[in-house]
Amino acid sequence: MIILVAFVFIGTFVYLFQRSRPKEISYQELSPEMGTITKSTVVTGKIQPRDEVNVKAQISGIVAELYKQAGDMVAQNEVIAKLKVIPEMSQLSSAQSRVRLSEVNLKQAQTNFDREKKLYEQQLVSAESFEQVSQALQQAKEEHAAAVESLEIVRDGVSSSNKSGSSTLVRSSVAGLILDIPVKVGNTVINSNTFNDGTTIATVADMEDLIFDGNIDETEVGRLHVGLPVSISVGALQDLHFDAILEYISPKATESGGTNLFEIKATVKVPSDVTIRSGYSANAEIVLQSAENVLMVPESAIQFEGDKTFVYVLKADGTYEERPVETGLSDGVNIEIKSGLTSGEKVRGPQIINN
Secondary structure: OHHHHHHHHHHHHHHHHHHHOOOOEEEEEEOOEEEEEEEEEEEEEEEEEOOEEEEEOOOOEEEEEEOOOOOOEEOOOOEEEEEEOOOOHHHHHHHHHHHHHHHHHHHHHHHHHHHHHHHHHOOOOOHHHHHHHHHHHHHHHHHHHHHHHHHHHHHHOOOHHHHHHOOOEEEOOOOEEEEEOOOOOOOEEOOOOOOOOOOEEEEEEOOOOEEEEEEEEHHHHOOOOOOOEEEEEEOOOOOOEEEEEEEEEOOOOEEEOOEEEEEEEEEEEOOOOOOOOOOEEEEEEEEEEEEEEEEEEEHHHOEEEOOEEEEEEEOOOOOEEEEEOEEEEEOOOEEEEEEOOOOOOOEEEEEEEOO
C-alpha cells in the first residue's frame, strides 16, 4: 500500500510538473506568391423573363373554352380561349327593334321599287325618278344589313361577316411560353375600362430572353457600372453557373428594413440544353475589384498596430525581424503586397503550439 501511494504521489507530481513547464511555440512559415486577387460581392435575386405580357379580354363575358394551358408554347395571334357573350337586355332589345324597323323599311322600299320599275318600263316616269327609288332600295338593304350585324355583335359578340377578327376569341399578342392561365372554363371575365384593368386570361413571356433581378446595398453600388461580368448560380440547378452582363443599375434606392437597396438587372446567357423556370431564386457574384499577377500572402501573416502594417520575415539564423509592408487589395483570404517583400522570402504565419 505504501508503494502504491508513493507511485500515485510521484506520478501526480510528474504530471503537474510537465503541465507547468512552458510550452514550446513555433510558427507556420508562409511564402509570398504571385497570383490574382479579386474582391466580389454576392447579390440575391430571381431569374425571370425580361417581359411578361398579360393577355386580357376585349369584351366581357364567360370563358367558354380554353385551348391552351400553362407550359404550352403559343404563337403570336394564336387563340388561347373563347368567350361567350352575355348581352345586356336593354342593348339586345334596342338591336332587335332596329332590325324589325329596318325590315319594314326594306319591304316598303322593295314595293316602291317594283312599282316604279313597271312604270319606268312603260315610260310613264322619268329616269331620274326611277334612280331615286333604286337608291332608296339600296339604302334600305344596307340599313337592314347593319342592323342585323349590330344584333349579332350584341347577342354573340361577333358578326357573321367578321368571324376571323372576333373579339370573343382571345389571342396572344406575343409569341412565347404561357406562364400562367389564372381563369377556368365558366369564369366571368371583364374587359379593361376606366375603372379596372380587366381580367387576365393568360401570362405569356419569351423564356429565351431572361434577366437576373436583384438588389444591392448602397455601400457597394458605387463600385458597379453597366457592362460588368456577372456569374449566376441557381439554387435549383446545382453545380451550374451562367454568364451574365450587368445592364441596369437603378438611379433611386428603395428602403428595406432601414437599409437602402438599389435594383440591378443583368442579361443571363442560358445554354439551349438547360431549362430555366420563371422565378428561380439565384445568386449573382459580381467582381468589384481585381488585381492580376501581384505578390500576395495569406492575410493571417499581416500584423496591424495602429496605422502601421508589418510582417515578421524569417532571417538566415532562424529568427524573425519586423518589416513594414504596403498592402493593397484583399479578398478576405489573401492580401496584395505592394512593397516590402519579395517572392523568395518567408514570413511568419499563425502560431503552432506543440504539446
